[in-house]
Amino acid sequence: xxxxxxxxIVPFVSVDHMMKLVLTIGTERFLTELAEYIEDDFKRWxxxxxxARVASHSLDGVIExxxxxxxxxxxxxxxxxxxxxxxxxxxxxxxxxxxxxxxTGYPVLMTEMTILTALRTAAMSAVAAKYLAPKGSDTMAIIxxxxxxxxxxxxxxxxxxxxxxxxxxxxxxxxxxxxxNLAGAGFEITQCKTSQDAVEGAHIITTxxxxxxxxxxxxxxxxxxxxxxxxxxxxxxxKTELHKDILTRSDxxxxxxxxxxxxxxxxxxxxxxxxxxxxxxxxxxxxGRRDPSQITLFDSVGFAIEDFSALRYVRDKLTATGLYVNLxxxxxxxxxxxxxxxLLRHQSVMAYG
Amino acid sequence: xxxxxxxxIVPFVSVDHMMKLVLTIGTERFLTELAEYIEDDFKRWxxxxxxARVASHSLDGVIExxxxxxxxxxxxxxxxxxxxxxxxxxxxxxxxxxxxxxxTGYPVLMTEMTILTALRTAAMSAVAAKYLAPKGSDTMAIIxxxxxxxxxxxxxxxxxxxxxxxxxxxxxxxxxxxxxNLAGAGFEITQCKTSQDAVEGAHIITTxxxxxxxxxxxxxxxxxxxxxxxxxxxxxxxKTELHKDILTRSDxxxxxxxxxxxxxxxxxxxxxxxxxxxxxxxxxxxxGRRDPSQITLFDSVGFAIEDFSALRYVRDKLTATGLYVNLxxxxxxxxxxxxxxxLLRHQSVMAYG
Numbered sequence: 001x002x003x004x005x006x007x008x009i010v011p012f013v014s015v016d017h018m019m020k021l022v023l024t025i026g027t028e029r030f031l032t033e034l035a036e037y038i039e040d041d042f043k044r045w046x047x048x049x050x051x052a053r054v055a056s057h058s059l060d061g062v063i064e065x066x067x068x069x070x071x072x073x074x075x076x077x078x079x080x081x082x083x084x085x086x087x088x089x090x091x092x093x094x095x096x097x098x099x100x101x102x103x104t105g106y107p108v109l110m111t112e113m114t115i116l117t118a119l120r121t122a123a124m125s126a127v128a129a130k131y132l133a134p135k136g137s138d139t140m141a142i143i144x145x146x147x148x149x150x151x152x153x154x155x156x157x158x159x160x161x162x163x164x165x166x167x168x169x170x171x172x173x174x175x176x177x178x179x180x181n182l183a184g185a186g187f188e189i190t191q192c193k194t195s196q197d198a199v200e201g202a203h204i205i206t207t208x209x210x211x212x213x214x215x216x217x218x219x220x221x222x223x224x225x226x227x228x229x230x231x232x233x234x235x236x237x238x239k240t241e242l243h244k245d246i247l248t249r250s251d252x253x254x255x256x257x258x259x260x261x262x263x264x265x266x267x268x269x270x271x272x273x274x275x276x277x278x279x280x281x282x283x284x285x286x287x288g289r290r291d292p293s294q295i296t297l298f299d300s301v302g303f304a305i306e307d308f309s310a311l312r313y314v315r316d317k318l319t320a321t322g323l324y325v326n327l328x329x330x331x332x333x334x335x336x337x338x339x340x341x342x343l344l345r346h347q348s349v350m351a352y353g
Numbered sequence: 354x355x356x357x358x359x360x361x362i363v364p365f366v367s368v369d370h371m372m373k374l375v376l377t378i379g380t381e382r383f384l385t386e387l388a389e390y391i392e393d394d395f396k397r398w399x400x401x402x403x404x405a406r407v408a409s410h411s412l413d414g415v416i417e418x419x420x421x422x423x424x425x426x427x428x429x430x431x432x433x434x435x436x437x438x439x440x441x442x443x444x445x446x447x448x449x450x451x452x453x454x455x456x457t458g459y460p461v462l463m464t465e466m467t468i469l470t471a472l473r474t475a476a477m478s479a480v481a482a483k484y485l486a487p488k489g490s491d492t493m494a495i496i497x498x499x500x501x502x503x504x505x506x507x508x509x510x511x512x513x514x515x516x517x518x519x520x521x522x523x524x525x526x527x528x529x530x531x532x533x534n535l536a537g538a539g540f541e542i543t544q545c546k547t548s549q550d551a552v553e554g555a556h557i558i559t560t561x562x563x564x565x566x567x568x569x570x571x572x573x574x575x576x577x578x579x580x581x582x583x584x585x586x587x588x589x590x591x592k593t594e595l596h597k598d599i600l601t602r603s604d605x606x607x608x609x610x611x612x613x614x615x616x617x618x619x620x621x622x623x624x625x626x627x628x629x630x631x632x633x634x635x636x637x638x639x640x641g642r643r644d645p646s647q648i649t650l651f652d653s654v655g656f657a658i659e660d661f662s663a664l665r666y667v668r669d670k671l672t673a674t675g676l677y678v679n680l681x682x683x684x685x686x687x688x689x690x691x692x693x694x695x696l697l698r699h700q701s702v703m704a705y706g
Contacts, residue, residue: 007442007443008368012680014680014681014682015361015681015682015683015684015685016681016699018684019695019696019699020699020703022696023696023699023700023703024703027696049409051407054404054407054418054420056402056420056422056427056455058422058424058455058456060455060456060457060458061457061458062458063420063422063427063453063455063458065407065418065420065429067407067409067416067418069409069411069416071411074409074416076418076431078429078451078453078460080453080457080458080459081458082456082457082458085457085458085689086689086690089360089689090360090457090459090685090689091683091684091685091686091689091692092689094458094459094683094684096460096682096683098431100416100431100433102409102411102413102416103411103413103435104413104414104433104435104438104443105413105414105415105416105433105434105435105438105447106433106443106447107431107449112681112682112683112684114683114684114692115684115692115696118692118693145690146690147686147689147690147691147692147693148692149693150693150694151692151693174690177688177690177691177694180694181691181693181694181697327365327367328367328368328369328465329367329368329449329465330368330444330447330449330465330467331368331371331444331447331465331467331468332368332443332444333444333500335530336438336439336442336443336444336445336500337439337498337499337500337527337530338500338530338534339444339467339468339471339500339501339504340471340500340502340503340504340534341503341530341533341534342372343372343375343376343380343468344534346369346372346373346376347376350373350376350377
C-alpha cells in the first residue's frame with residue numbers, strides 16, 4: 001500500500017475562515033446548499049449510527065458531545081449551552097466539530113461550529129418547513145431576536161421564499177439589532193411590541209428564545225388554524241417555550257424521538273405521545289402537512305446528523321476555497337510502532353533547530 | 354462583570370509542541386508529575402461525573418469519545434483504535450483532547466493526545482503497580498514491544514525503580530527497536546526469544562500487544578506466585594490478552610468497572626465476578642497487595658479521568674513553557690447576541706483587508 005503524504009495534518013477552519021467561507025459562497029447559497037446536504041442525509045436516515053447526545057449538566061449550563069456515523073464518515077460536535085454567558089460578553093452557545101474517516105479513525109476536518117451551528121439549525125428549520133408550512137407562506141413571526149434569529153430569517157427566505165418578517169423580543173434592543181442586520185436583505189420587516197402582535201397574520205411562527213427555564217412564549221390563544229410553528233429555543237431538559245395546550249392541538253414532527261422526548265417541547269407530554277419523525281416525511285413514508293387548517297409543529301432540538309451534514313458540506317468546500325490552515329494534530333512517526341523514537345529524535349530538532 | 358480578553362482564543366498544543374514539552378520537562382519527570390495528577394484525581398473519584406466511553410465500532414476499528422467532569426472542569430478525548438492502520442503507515446491509536454470550563458462551557462485547552470495518551474497510560478500503569486506490585490520489584494517483562502512499550506518502561510523506572518527489562522514481541526524487529534530506544538536510559542535489557550523466556554524472574558509482567566482479537570499472550574503456567582500483571586493491551590470488546598485461568602487465580606483491580614467489564618480482560622468472566630476499584634485502594638478503603646504470593650492483576654483499559662488528569666497537567670505547564678499556539682476556535686462577537694452582525698461586518702474586512 002502506498003503511504004499518503006502528511007497523514008498527521010488535519011485541515012482546520014477557524015472562525016475567521018468560516019466567516020470568509022460563508023461570505024465567499026454567499027449566505028443564501030450556503031444555507032440552500034447546506035439544506036440539500038441535510039435533506040440528503042435525512043433521506044438515508046436508517047444508514048446512520050444514532051445516539052442521543054452525551055450531556056454533562058451543571059448549574060450554569062450544559063456541555064454536550066454529539067457523535068454520529070454513516071459507516072464511512074464519523075462526525076461529532078462539541079457544544080455548550082450557558083444562558084448566563086451573555087452577561088459577561090460570551091456566547092450562550094459555542095461549538096466546534098470534527099469529521100473523521102471511519103476506516104482509519106483519522107480526523108479529516110476540524111472546524112469552528114458556533115457560526116456553522118447557527119447556519120445548520122436555520123437550514124434544518126427551513127427544510128422541515130418545506131414539508132410542513134402552509135402553501136404560499138410568505139410571512140414569518142420570529143419571537144426571540146438573539147444570535148440565531150437572522151440566520152432563521154435568511155434560511156426561510158432562501159429556501160421557502162419568506163419575504164415578510166414580524167419580529168418580537170422582550171428586549172427591544174435585540175429586535176432593533178435583528179432588523180438592522182436584515183435591512184437590505186429583501187425583507188419587509190415589522191418590529192412588534194408584543195408576541196401577540198408578532199404572530200398576527202404569520203403563516204410560520206419561529207420561537208427562538210434562550211432562557212434555560214420552562215417558559216411560555218406562545219400561549220394557546222395565539223396560535224390560529226393552519227399555522228406552522230418552528231420551535232427552536234426549547235432544546236434541553238427543563239427548557240420549553242410553548243404552552244402544553246398548543247402541543248396537543250398540533251401534529252408534532254421531530255428529528256430523533258429519543259432525544260426530543262428529553263429535550264424538546266414534548267418533554268411536557270407523556271413519553272408515548274405520538275410524534276412523527278421528519279425523515280419519514282422526507283422519504284414519503286408519512287405525510288407532512290395534509291390539510292390547510294392543520295397546525296404543524298417542528299419541535300427542533302438539533303440532532304447530530306445535521307452537524308454531520310454541515311461538516312460534510314464544509315469539507316467539500318475546502319479545496320476550492322483554500323479557506324483553512326493545516327493543524328499538526330496527529331503524531332505521525334515514520335514507523336508507526338516507533339512513537340517513542342519519534343519523541344527521542346525530536347531532541348536533535350530542539351538542539352539544532 | 355469585566356470582560357476577559359480574547360475569549361475566543363483557545364491554546365492549542367500541537368504534536369511538535371507536545372514533544373518539546375515532554376523533552377523540556379524530561380520524560381521521567383513528566384511521567385512522575387503526571388502520575389501525581391492521576392493519583393490526586395483518583396483520590397477524589399466520587400466527585401467526578403463518570404460514564405463509560407461512547408464508542409462507534411466499525412469493521413476496521415473503533416472511534417471513541419471519553420468525557421468526564423469534576424464540576425469545575427470538563428474534559429474529553431477523541432481516540433481511535435484501528436489495528437490495521439499500521440499496514441499503511443498510520444498509528445493504531447491517535448487522539449486529541451479538550452479541557453473546558455464548566456461555568457461557561459468554553460474550551461480552555463485543545464491538545465494532541467496521541468503522545469499524551471501513551472504517557473498517561475504508562476503513568477497510570479505505574480501508579481497501579483505502586484499499590485500492587487511486590488515489594489522490591491526491579492524486573493519487568495514487556496510482552497508487545499510496539500508504540501506503548503518504551504513509555505511503560507520509562508514510567509516504571511521513574512515511579513517504581515524498575516531497572517531490568519525482559520522484552521518480547523512476535524516481531525523481533527519491534528523488540529530491537531524498543532531496546533535501541535531505551536539504550537542509555539539506565540536499564541539492563543534482555544531481548545527474549547519467547548514470552549516464556551521473557552517472564553522468567555520478572556516481578557511485573559506488562560502485556561501491551563495490539564491485536565483486535567481474543568489472543569492468549571500469557572498462558573496459565575507462565576504466571577508464578579507473587580507476580581503483578583499489568584495488562585494494558587486488552588482494551589476493547591473482543592480484545593483480550595490473558596488466558597481465563599490466570600484471571601481466576603488473580604486479584605483483579607480495575608479503573609471503572611462498567612467500562613472494564615465491556616472492554617477489559619474480565620469480559621471473559623461473569624458480569625458479577627468480583628473486582629476491586631483502584632481508587633478504593635488509593636484512598637485506603639480496600640487493601641492492594643496483602644501477601645507476597647498473591648497474584649495481582651491491573652486490568653487496564655484507560656479511563657476518562659486519566660485523560661482529564663493529563664489535560665490538567667498539560668494546561669498547568671503552558672504558561673511557563675509557552676509551548677502552544679492560539680487557535681481562533683470560538684466566535685466572539687462584541688455583542689453576544691450579534692453573531693450574524695459579526696458575520697456581516699466581516700464583509701468589510703474581506704473587501705479592504
